[in-house]
Amino acid sequence: MSSHSLQSVERLQSRIRAQRxxxxxxxxxxxxxxxxxSQRSWHGGIELRGYKELSNATPVAPVALxxxxxxxxxxxxxxxxxxxxxPGQHVRKGEVIGIGDNTTAWVHASTSGTVERIDHxxxxxxxxxxxxxxxxxxxxxxxxxxxAPGLPQTPDALVERALQMGIVGLGGAGFPTALKLAGARQxxxxxxxxxxxxxxxxCDDRLMRENAEALIEAADYVAALLGITATRFGIETNKPExxxxxxxxxxxxxxxxxxxxxxxxxxxxxxxxxIKSLSGRNLAPGSRPADIGxxxxxxxxxxxxxxxxxxxxxxxxxxxxxxxxxxxxGNVRVPVGYPVSELxxxxxxxxxGQLTQVGGPMMGQPLPDANAFVSKTSSCLIFGAERYLPAAxxxxxxxxxxxxxxxxPMSLRPLDLxxxxxxxxxxxxxxxxxxxxxxxxxxxSICPSNIPLRERFRQSKTEVRA
Amino acid sequence: MSxxxxxxxxxLRTVMLLVVLCLLPGTGLYAWQFGVVVWVQAxxxxxxxxxxxxxxxxxxxxxVREGLSDLSWLVLGLILARALPLMVPLWMIALASFAAxxxxxxxxxxxxxxxxxxxxxxxxxxxxxxxxxLYPAPSNHAPWTAALDVKAVLLQQLQLVPRLxxxxxxGATQLAQNEFTHVTHNLSGFGYIAGGLLLASLRVIRIEIxxxxxxxxxxxxxxxxxxxxxxxxxxxxxxxxxxAFFIATDPVTSPDTRxxxxxxGVTVGTLTELIREFGLYADGLCFAVLAGNLLVPQIDRLVLxxxxxxxxxxxx
Numbered sequence: 001m002s003s004h005s006l007q008s009v010e011r012l013q014s015r016i017r018a019q020r021x022x023x024x025x026x027x028x029x030x031x032x033x034x035x036x037x038s039q040r041s042w043h044g045g046i047e048l049r050g051y052k053e054l055s056n057a058t059p060v061a062p063v064a065l066x067x068x069x070x071x072x073x074x075x076x077x078x079x080x081x082x083x084x085x086x087p088g089q090h091v092r093k094g095e096v097i098g099i100g101d102n103t104t105a106w107v108h109a110s111t112s113g114t115v116e117r118i119d120h121x122x123x124x125x126x127x128x129x130x131x132x133x134x135x136x137x138x139x140x141x142x143x144x145x146x147x148a149p150g151l152p153q154t155p156d157a158l159v160e161r162a163l164q165m166g167i168v169g170l171g172g173a174g175f176p177t178a179l180k181l182a183g184a185r186q187x188x189x190x191x192x193x194x195x196x197x198x199x200x201x202x203c204d205d206r207l208m209r210e211n212a213e214a215l216i217e218a219a220d221y222v223a224a225l226l227g228i229t230a231t232r233f234g235i236e237t238n239k240p241e242x243x244x245x246x247x248x249x250x251x252x253x254x255x256x257x258x259x260x261x262x263x264x265x266x267x268x269x270x271x272x273x274x275i276k277s278l279s280g281r282n283l284a285p286g287s288r289p290a291d292i293g294x295x296x297x298x299x300x301x302x303x304x305x306x307x308x309x310x311x312x313x314x315x316x317x318x319x320x321x322x323x324x325x326x327x328x329x330g331n332v333r334v335p336v337g338y339p340v341s342e343l344x345x346x347x348x349x350x351x352x353g354q355l356t357q358v359g360g361p362m363m364g365q366p367l368p369d370a371n372a373f374v375s376k377t378s379s380c381l382i383f384g385a386e387r388y389l390p391a392a393x394x395x396x397x398x399x400x401x402x403x404x405x406x407x408x409p410m411s412l413r414p415l416d417l418x419x420x421x422x423x424x425x426x427x428x429x430x431x432x433x434x435x436x437x438x439x440x441x442x443x444x445s446i447c448p449s450n451i452p453l454r455e456r457f458r459q460s461k462t463e464v465r466a
Numbered sequence: 467m468s469x470x471x472x473x474x475x476x477x478l479r480t481v482m483l484l485v486v487l488c489l490l491p492g493t494g495l496y497a498w499q500f501g502v503v504v505w506v507q508a509x510x511x512x513x514x515x516x517x518x519x520x521x522x523x524x525x526x527x528x529x530v531r532e533g534l535s536d537l538s539w540l541v542l543g544l545i546l547a548r549a550l551p552l553m554v555p556l557w558m559i560a561l562a563s564f565a566a567x568x569x570x571x572x573x574x575x576x577x578x579x580x581x582x583x584x585x586x587x588x589x590x591x592x593x594x595x596x597x598x599x600l601y602p603a604p605s606n607h608a609p610w611t612a613a614l615d616v617k618a619v620l621l622q623q624l625q626l627v628p629r630l631x632x633x634x635x636x637g638a639t640q641l642a643q644n645e646f647t648h649v650t651h652n653l654s655g656f657g658y659i660a661g662g663l664l665l666a667s668l669r670v671i672r673i674e675i676x677x678x679x680x681x682x683x684x685x686x687x688x689x690x691x692x693x694x695x696x697x698x699x700x701x702x703x704x705x706x707x708x709x710a711f712f713i714a715t716d717p718v719t720s721p722d723t724r725x726x727x728x729x730x731g732v733t734v735g736t737l738t739e740l741i742r743e744f745g746l747y748a749d750g751l752c753f754a755v756l757a758g759n760l761l762v763p764q765i766d767r768l769v770l771x772x773x774x775x776x777x778x779x780x781x782x
Binding site for chain 2 (some may be wrong): 048199276285388396397398399401402411429432436448
């Protein structure tokens with residue numbers, strides 16, 4: 001035992017003690033706490049039609065890799081890696097094609113083939129073209145031979161492994177997992193987000209049902225390495241099979257991983273709400289889970305981390321839901337960079353003339369371009385989405401019906417925020433806590449006047465920051 | 467198709483039509499007791515509301531057809547008709563409609579931007595300016611207008627015949643004929659309660675406002691030394707139930723949060739009872755609601771300061 005780890009254990013114990021000590025609250029506030037149903041509950045949210053049954057019945061299928069062209073995005077948002085391959089170079093699956101600095105996850109070839117060029121293309125979930133390596137697959141899908149890597153023995157080694165294996169948050173944010181692990185130096189709680197509260201999506205559901213043992217193993221490993229005392233999986237109650245499978249796997253592995261139900265209410269998987277439901281801790285706006293001793297990972301991210309740690313396998317594929325108006329809905333394990341047009345053929349959706357939604361109907365966006373490519377963060381393709389999504393109607397005046405106040409999971413007043421945003425009143429926006437908005441879109445979807453509240457708040461946030 | 471599993475009335479026009487529908491039972495009962503004058507007055511009010519709304523939209527350079535399609539003028543007309551005392555002359559109806567639409571709604575910037583309830587502004591202006599004409603208002607004890615037919619009503623409203631002596635009908639005649647034993651209950655109240663509960667279950671209005679209002683009035687009435695029966699009877703007088711369920715609940719002019727709405731209801735209920743007990747006006751609802759409306763921004767800010775969202779508290 002080094003003195004460093006002893007110190008950390010002491011710090012951990014003192015933190016646990018501090019948490020056990022109840023804080024003195026005013027009398028009326030304690031009364032309110034008794035009156036409210038539970039410490040772990042949050043108010044608001046909306047009940048959405050699930051449409052999960054469209055795609056959750058069949059196992060995850062691999063996709064065929066013929067001689068097609070892939071485009072592997074070299075990053076997302078402002079984090080991009082430097083390509084380290086030349087046009088004409090032959091690469092094999094798993095070979096590093098982009099190396100980043102300490103804050104950017106590396107990028108790997110997702111199949112074998114020849115690099116055609118490096119160009120800007122549309123990723124399925126990006127509004128603007130991103131830099132990508134265009135790869136002509138040879139259809140052989142040859143893997144690179146790599147020496148069997150040992151298990152990372154220290155948190156630093158795990159961080160390095162996650163960075164070099166290209167692990168990013170697969171829930172949609174695409175934040176490098178290595179940074180998350182590095183930022184969470186002394187967490188005491190590992191929360192695995194398997195809520196999947198968006199309608200249509202079933203990729204996490206299928207992943208949990210089919211890879212329960214691997215998930216439990218990975219969670220146990222991460223917890224043990226980082227000195228985490230409690231691990232909880234949060235799963236929405238509309239996924240009883242996933243919950244049962246994980247429970248059985250946890251029992252078999254004799255671990256203390258807890259499988260906890262989350263309310264079947266959108267957005268139960270939103271980070272502050274998931275943390276509230278699973279731990280009762282409050283994630284203040286602007287702070288990170290690490291600040292309150294929590295490490296939160298999405299199930300798909302945890303699975304990819306497990307593959308990287310135990311098998312030395314980089315993140316080159318992900319589970320993607322094909323659903324909506326198509327002949328063969330279901331989940332597929334698709335290499336990163338796979339063209340959406342091929343997926344359309346696999347799903348048996350009509351080739352053109354339809355709106356395709358990428359991601360869920362609430363947080364996702366329409367497919368930017370018919371020739372877009374799958375990125376690490378594309379989770380779902382809804383074909384013929386106009387049949388399921390509410391039709392766009394022109395916005396009318398706010399009648400202050402306050403339904404947005406009812407549904408806001410962060411207890412905000414969207415109608416007042418909107419009025420303040422229209423006035424460009426920064427002081428009011430701050431007082432009304434614009435920074436707490438998680439942009440879940442509950443308010444927009446419930447508004448009888450069809451006011452684009454979420455879009456306005458997104459815009460205001462950038463204006464306030466500027 | 468809506469993604470929300472249990473969609474509550476979604477569109478503005480649906481919401482407005484529901485309010486109209488839920489107003490009908492109360493208005494129907496009222497017309498049954500008080501005669502055809504109720505419908506004639508409603509007709510005039512809706513007509514004026516439509517005319518002023520269209521003219522003002524045009525004047526402000528908005529698309530008239532689109533602006534009228536939300537049907538808010540229909541709701542305003544029906545509510546104003548019920549808020550004004552019966553048998554007011556036509557020019558007074560026109561003035562009240564003008565005040566409601568031009569001075570209150572459109573002068574504040576249109577639908578959803580007014581701080582005061584338009585119907586109450588219309589009624590308030592008429593009540594302040596023409597106190598002599600309006601009061602004493604006809605009481606519930608004698609639905610004396612029931613005997614009037616459309617022609618008589620119109621002659622009265624257009625003031626083509628000498629004005630009926632309200633007092634003679636409302637009080638003295640009954641006293642003379644010893645009719646006080648046949649007290650007619652204000653049946654329309656039940657209609658308003660039914661309509662209001664339906665609207666509350668559809669989340670068009672919020673039930674906490676009428677509940678807080680009724681509770682505060684009853685408690686204050688009892689504190690003033692009346693019996694419980696008297697306090698409850700007090701609710702059936704004038705337009706109390708109508709106001710509680712259809713006017714104070716106007717979402718535009720009531721607070722944003724539940725705690726705020728309860729405070730608002732208590733304010734309106736308390737003021738109503740104070741005016742009824744000590745004030746100049748017999749009913750007082752109009753001024754109580756207007757005072758409550760004026761306090762809404764303050765109530766909202768107070769609640770914002772008092773109720774911290776859950777995530778601002780330190781972890782327990």
